[in-house]
Structures are given as structure tokens and as C-alpha cells.
């Protein structure tokens with residue numbers, strides 16, 4: 366993307382965004398951010414009438430933006446003025462290597478050209494049956510009532526699903542792996558928000574643990590690639606690894622194994638927890654809104670009865686889709702998208718100095734009262750066809766926008782739609798009393814400290 370598409374800088378743009386009050390001399394706003402990142406960012410956005418607020422992480426200036434217009438400026442119109450940022454790259458590279466979440470420039474463009482076609486709306490329906498089979502197997506364990514944490518359960522389920530979709534393999538009961546992933550994400554979040562942000566090679570206890578976790582995850586995925594290369598029926602296996610192994614650059618060459626590992630790991634990491642959090646929030650919202658739950662049950666029971674849902678049924682289940690979209694409005698899994706200005710630029714009426722971190726705050730974007738009436742209310746009818754069409758451009762961005770827009774969005778939407786239907790059709794979910802559940806940003810936005818519920822198969 367070139368800077369030529371950018372709007373002309375406003376002549377009144379002379380000042381950086383005003384610094385929010387409460388910055389401590391040394392740490393800036395880092396302490397509030399580390400304590401509760403989403404509340405801190407939402408507070409900064411709410412206090413800024415034009416949705417642009419300045420703050421500090423240690424000595425470093427940062428800005429948070431949360432209106433459709435300013436988000437578009439950063440992600441589309443002036444995208445050439447930003448990179449992913451040193452903090453984000455330092456946090457992701459140890460795990461994801463040079464995969465799509467880290468690479469930039471020509472490597473990034475080249476990789477998107479060959480990865481994206483395998484995640485297109487034409488390609489994703491072939492994965493629907495795998496998703497449904499995993500979900501049905503998963504819930505079938507609950508013939509007798511059980512008390513569970515929905516966040517942990519949805520993490521296991523989406524891990525099973527993504528491991529099948531990518532590698533035609535099982536991750537079931539791999540507790541060491543599940544723990545390694547959670548801890549690796551916690552380390553990433555710390556690396557993004559901490560003032561000092563020591564590189565991974567510095568042998569602090571936190572870094573040593575992170576190195577062990579990252580090695581475990583990378584080894585686990587590398588083994589799939591080695592096994593697949595040696596497998597006689599590798600051409601026939603229907604999964605994303607086969608697609609990525611068979612794909613070709615313009616010059617006819619294939620992806621080198623090192624990059625294949627990075628891209629497979631990136632797709633696996635980018636999709637697993639985002640989908641788990643989206644589904645956990647959906648279940649939580651349905652369990653706390655009876656009228657919506659009743660409408661979902663009416664829809665799945667009348668369309669499906671007891672039979673297994675297929676991709677073809679999805680057009681007959683529009684309300685399930687509306688519910689999933691509304692859950693991602695209130696709780697977008699990727700609530701905070703970081704960028705760093707690579708040169709002096711502007712946003713709204715403000716100047717942005719080279720080096721400034723700019724955070725896209727999707728959580729607050731999705732709560733703009735001028736766009737979403739009564740924004741805190743869970744109301745899936747906002748996404749009824751006509752009302753959704755009337756939404757202003759870029760007012761709803763669970764998958765980002767511009768040159769880094771999520772390549773997995775079609776797969777994620779299909780998965781969310783199918784899982785919402787299967788869960789409603791098969792399960793009764795009742796929250797256990799006495800819980801205070803809040804959104805917590807740990808790379809993704811998850812319900813914290815978890816969602817305790819009683820689950821049982823419906824008759």
C-alpha cells in the first residue's frame with residue numbers, strides 16, 4: 366500500500382493528542398494498563414470526545430483510537446505510515462516466526478497471496494462437517510449434568526477443531542500443550558504492555574518459562590509437518606496443511622518448511638483462542654438472556670430437530686448468526702490491534718510522531734452510542750439484515766480491516782455459526798450463581814475469571 370491514497374493532512378493538525386490525566390512520572394499509564402488493560406483503554410476512549418486519547422507506557426507516547434473514521438485512517442488511509450510495532454513483533458516472533466502475524470512488506474504480501482485463497486468463502490465449506498463432528502463428540506460427554514468452566518471447555522473444543530482442520534490430528538487431553546499456549550499468550554501480553562519489555566533471551570524466570578512453552582508448541586507442530594512429508598497418502602488428506610504444502614508461488618516453487626511451520630503455527634494460534642473466547646461469550650450471553658435463548662431454540666428446533674446441522678442449513682439459521690455477531694460486537698476477541706507509526710503522520714486533528722504506538726480499540730468502537738443505540742444491551746436484532754446493512758462503514762470490525770484484515774474471517778464466521786447452532790440444539794447451559802464475570806484482555810478478550818456453568822444434553 367502506498368501513502369498516495371492518504372487524505373491530505375489537516376492544516377490545523379499541530380498538536381499530539383492530549384495526554385490523559387493520571388500518568389506517573391516513570392511508568393506513565395503502564396500500571397493501570399497491566400492491571401486491567403481493557404478497562405484502562407475503554408476509560409481513555411470514553412473520556413476523549415473524538416475517540417483519540419494520548420497516554421504513556423513508561424517514557425513512550427501511545428495513542429488509542431476508537432471511532433470508525435480514525436480507525437480507517439490508521440488501518441487503511443494512512444496504513445503506509447504504520448508498522449506492527451516493535452513491541453508486538455518482539456512479543457509474537459518467538460512463537461510465530463515469520464508467519465503472517467509478524468511479517469511485513471513484500472514477504473507479507475507474497476505470503477498473503479498464497480495463503481488467502483485456501484481460506485476463501487469457496488474453500489471453507491469443505492471444513493464444516495469436521496467442525497460439527499468435533500462439536501457433537503465434545504458435547505456428547507455431558508449425558509449426565511456436569512459443572513464446568515465454559516472458557517476452559519471452549520478452549521479445548523476449538524483446540525480440537527483447529528488441530529483437525531489444520532493437521533487432521535487430535536489435541537485431545539493434551540494438558541501440557543493447553544497450559545503452554547495459555548502461558549505463552551500471557552507472556553505475549555506482558556511483552557506488549559510492560560515498560561521495560563526484556564527480550565526473551567534475558568534469563569528471567571518469566572522468560573525461561575516462556576522459552577520452554579514456545580519450544581514445546583513449535584516442536585509439536587513441526588512433528589506434524591515431518592510426519593506429513595513422510596506419509597504416503599499426503600495428497601489425499603483434506604486439511605489446511607495439505608493446502609499449504611501444495612500451494613505455489615508465482616514462480617512455481619513451494620513454501621519452504623521453515624515458513625510452512627511459521628504459517629501453520631500462526632493460523633493455529635490466531636484461530637484457536639479467538640474462536641474459543643467468541644464462543645464462551647456467546648454461551649454466556651445466551652445463558653443470561655432468556656428471551657434471546659428462546660428464539661435461538663425455536664430456530665434450531667424447527668429447522669434441525671434432532672438431525673446434525675450441515676453447511677447447507679446455515680442460511681436457514683439466520684438468528685444464530687445474528688447472536689454470534691452481536692456477541693463479537695460486545696466482546697470482540699481481538700479488542701486491541703496495535704500499530705506503531707514509522708514516520709510522522711496525523712490522525713483526526715492530531716499529529717502522531719514517528720515511534721508512537723497506536724492502539725485500535727475495537728471494544729470501544731463497538732460501543733459508540735451514536736452508532737449502536739443502547740450499546741451495552743445484548744440485542745442480536747441489530748444484525749438483522751436491513752439493520753446490519755445500514756451500519757456505517759467500519760463501525761463493526763471484529764476482524765480488523767485494511768491490508769492485515771483477518772484472512773480466517775470466513776472460516777471463523779462459519780465455525781461460530783455452526784457452533785452456536787450445535788450448542789443450542791444439543792446442550793442446556795445454566796450459569797452457577799454468585800459469579801462476577803468481567804472481560805480481561807490477554808492478547809484476546811476472555812471472560813474472567815471463567816464462566817462456571819451446569820451443562821447437560823437436552824432431551
Ligand code: HEM
Pocket residue numbers: 465466467477484631632633635636639640643697698699702703762763764765766768769770771772773774776777
Ligand atoms: C473469531 C475468530 C477470529 C477473530 C476475532 C480474528 C481476528 C483477527 C483480527 C482483528 C486480525 C487483524 C490483526 C491486525 O490488523 O493486526 C486478525 C489477523 C489474522 N488472523 Fe484472525 N481472527 C479469527 C480467526 C482466525 C482464523 C480462523 C484464522 C486462520 C485459520 C485466522 C488467521 C489470522 C491471521 C494469519 C492473521 C494475520 C493477518 C495479517 O496480518 O496479514 N484468524 N485476526
